[in-house]
Amino acid sequence: MRNLTLSLLAVVLIATIGLGWMFDGIYAQYLTQYSDQEQQQSTTAQQDAISVLEQVGTHLAVTLSALDNRQEFIDKWPNEGTLSLHLQPLTNFPLPQALLDDLTAGQPLLLETDDSIALHFYLARTDELLVLTTLPHTGNQGNSLLPVFLTSLFYLAVLLLMLLWLYPLAKRLMTLRQAAQSFGEGNLNQRIDVGSISYIRDLELEFNRMAQRIDDLVTDIKLLSSAVSHDLRTPLARIRFGIDTIQEEDDPVLRKRFEQRISDNVDEMVDLVESLLSYARLDQTLITLNKAPVDFIALLNTCINNKSQDDIELTLQVPKQQVMVDGEFSYLMVLMSNLLQNAYQYCDSQIQVTVVEQGSNIIVTVSDDGQGIAIEQREQIMKPFIRGQGSEKKVKGYGMGLAIVKRIVEWHHGNITIDNSASLHGAQFSITLPKAKV
Numbered sequence: 001m002r003n004l005t006l007s008l009l010a011v012v013l014i015a016t017i018g019l020g021w022m023f024d025g026i027y028a029q030y031l032t033q034y035s036d037q038e039q040q041q042s043t044t045a046q047q048d049a050i051s052v053l054e055q056v057g058t059h060l061a062v063t064l065s066a067l068d069n070r071q072e073f074i075d076k077w078p079n080e081g082t083l084s085l086h087l088q089p090l091t092n093f094p095l096p097q098a099l100l101d102d103l104t105a106g107q108p109l110l111l112e113t114d115d116s117i118a119l120h121f122y123l124a125r126t127d128e129l130l131v132l133t134t135l136p137h138t139g140n141q142g143n144s145l146l147p148v149f150l151t152s153l154f155y156l157a158v159l160l161l162m163l164l165w166l167y168p169l170a171k172r173l174m175t176l177r178q179a180a181q182s183f184g185e186g187n188l189n190q191r192i193d194v195g196s197i198s199y200i201r202d203l204e205l206e207f208n209r210m211a212q213r214i215d216d217l218v219t220d221i222k223l224l225s226s227a228v229s230h231d232l233r234t235p236l237a238r239i240r241f242g243i244d245t246i247q248e249e250d251d252p253v254l255r256k257r258f259e260q261r262i263s264d265n266v267d268e269m270v271d272l273v274e275s276l277l278s279y280a281r282l283d284q285t286l287i288t289l290n291k292a293p294v295d296f297i298a299l300l301n302t303c304i305n306n307k308s309q310d311d312i313e314l315t316l317q318v319p320k321q322q323v324m325v326d327g328e329f330s331y332l333m334v335l336m337s338n339l340l341q342n343a344y345q346y347c348d349s350q351i352q353v354t355v356v357e358q359g360s361n362i363i364v365t366v367s368d369d370g371q372g373i374a375i376e377q378r379e380q381i382m383k384p385f386i387r388g389q390g391s392e393k394k395v396k397g398y399g400m401g402l403a404i405v406k407r408i409v410e411w412h413h414g415n416i417t418i419d420n421s422a423s424l425h426g427a428q429f430s431i432t433l434p435k436a437k438v
Contacts, residue, residue, distance in 0.1 A: 050110065050117070050119070053083075053117075053119050053132055053134065054108050054119060056132070057108060057119050057121045057130065057132045058108070058121065060085070060121070060130060060132070061121035061122070061123055061130050064087075064123060064130060065123050065124065065125045065126070066125075070087060070123075070126070070128075071087065074086060074087055083132060083133070083134050084132075084133045084134075085130065085131070085132060085133075086131050086133075087123075087128050087129065087130060087131070088128065088129045088131055089127070089128055089129070090122070090127050090128060090129055091127075093120075093129055095109075103120065103122050103129075104122050104124070106122065108120065108121055116133050116134065117133070117134050118131055118132065118133045119131070119132040168198075169200070172198055172200055172204070173200070175192060176192060176200070176203070176204060176207060179191070179192050179207065179211075180207070183211055183214075188211070188214065188215040188218060189215070190211065191208050191211060191212075192204045192207055192208055194208065219383070235265040235266075235268045235269050236265075236269070238261065238262075238265045239262050239265045239266065242258045242259075242261050242262040242265070243262065245258050246258050246259065246262075290328055291326055291327055291328055291412075292326075292327075292328070292329070292436075293324040293325070293326065293436035294324065294325045294326075294327055294328075294329050294332055294436070295322060295323070295324060296323045296324065296325040296332070296355065296362065296364075296433075297318050297319075297322065297323050297355065299329065299332055299333060299336065300316075300318070300336055300353070300355065300364075301316075302333070303333065303336040303337050303340055304316065304340065304353070306337070307337065307340045307341060307344060309344060311349070312344060312347060312349060312350070312351060313349060313350050313351070314350075314351045314352075314353065315350070315351070315352045315353070316353050316354075317352075317353070317354040317355070318354070318355040319355065319356070319357060323355060323357065323362055323435070324435060324436040325362060325433050325434070325435060325436055326412070326433075326434045326435065326436040326437070327412045327433065327434075328412075331408045331411070331412075332408070332412075332433075334404065334408060335404075335405050335408045335409065335431070336364075338401040338402070338404055338405045339364075339366045339405060339429055339431070340353075340366065341401060342366075342401050342402060342429075343366050343367075343368040343427075343429075346368060346370040346371070346426070346427065347368035347369055347370045347426060348368075348369045348370055348426075349369060350368065350369040350424055351366070351367070351368050351369075352365075352366075352367045352368075352421070352423065352424055353365070353366050353367075357435070358432075360434060360435055361414075361432050361433060361434055361435060362432070362433055362435055363430055363431070363432055364430070364431040364433065365428060365429070365430045365431075366428070366429045366431075367421035367423070367424050367426060367427070367428040367429075368421070368424060368426040368427055368428075369421075369424040369425060369426045370426040370427060371426065372420050372421075372425065372426050372427045373418055373420075373427045378418040381402055381418070382402050382403060382405075382406045382416070382418075383403055384400055384403035386403075405429075405431075409431060409433070412433055412434070413434060414431060414432045414433045414434065415431075415432040416429065416430070416431050416432075417429075417430045418430075
């Protein structure tokens with residue numbers, strides 16, 4: 001989920017900061033150019049308007065100077081428009097002397113505020129001022145919709161960016177949903193094709209691991225139930241037959257013989273149950289597997305000494321230096337014991353064991369000169385209760401040894417492969433295990 005969080009954070013930052021900065025830059029550039037043009041146009045228009053007002057005011061001042069009913073004229077002037085007139089005594093209008101001299105000399109006086117522009121004309125006959133007041137020039141307001149347009153464009157870009165981010169996420173979630181639904185309907189082979197770039201890559205990988213784990217467990221249960229029903233039925237039938245025979249037999253010697261057969265069948269059933277329990281216990285050691293550096297050469301020599309047989313020649317090739325493996329000693333012991341036991345059971349006369357170091361791993365190879373394992377059987381032979389063709393009568397067992405080996409290798413994050421030995425021409429098992437960091 002880390003990719004999902006990082007990508008969401010990146011999209012939010014790009015959408016809020018990147019797009020905002022971009023649109024702010026566009027608006028600022030446009031506003032600068034527009035303001036320069038607007039200021040030039042506004043200045044020119046205002047100068048033209050003032051020039052016209054000066055001419056109008058001059059004519060009105062001359063006209064009002066000759067009238068006796070000036071106030072009546074002013075009162076009839078329509079002040080509701082943009083241009084208004086009123087008279088003001090000069091004595092109520094304090095001015096610096098320089099401006100007062102210019103005004104009395106006939107020069108109009110312009111005073112401008114934020115709310116209005118006022119032109120003052122001197123009426124010498126009555127020592128009054130004619131004041132023409134008009135609204136200031138506001139300029140062109142054609143750009144008033146630009147902020148609204150840019151804001152709308154910003155939100156549209158953010159929405160588009162979020163949709164572009166959400167589409168692959170929604171697509172992967174739909175794929176995960178369909179895979180989970182198909183898996184729930186019984187298609188245990190359903191898996192998700194995990195792409196190199198995916199917001200929920202970790203979730204998809206965990207789903208595939210879960211699906212594989214469930215598939216393995218279901219397969220094991222099927223194999224176990226099938227094998228148990230088969231392998232338990234035979235000794236149970238023999239026990240029942242032996243009990244019936246003992247009830248009808250009076251000869252002590254024959255009764256003793258039948259009792260021994262019943263005991264042997266019980267022992268066979270006990271061995272089967274112990275094999276099942278040994279395999280089942282491997283599933284319970286995942287959280288309690290206590291790994292530590294293990295001297296693998298010493299462990300291997302111990303296993304060979306315990307399994308050695310006089311009529312079988314075993315050749316051992318190992319490095320001269322110490323080889324340490326990261327694992328749990330007891331289960332590594334079981335692993336090598338099962339591999340050697342399998343080799344002793346199926347070889348003719350020779351076994352070869354080699355250990356080589358390869359980077360951060362070691363490779364353990366156990367080969368024999370038996371008949372080998374066919375390619376089509378190599379994957380199946382690693383499952384519980386599956387035995388090689390033709391071995392059922394030759395070797396006694398339940399087909400659990402290699403299944404236990406595979407499970408132990410998986411818990412140690414290793415790998416196992418089956419080939420034909422180039423030198424002995426029998427089966428060859430290669431185990432890869434991680435070296436300990438000493």
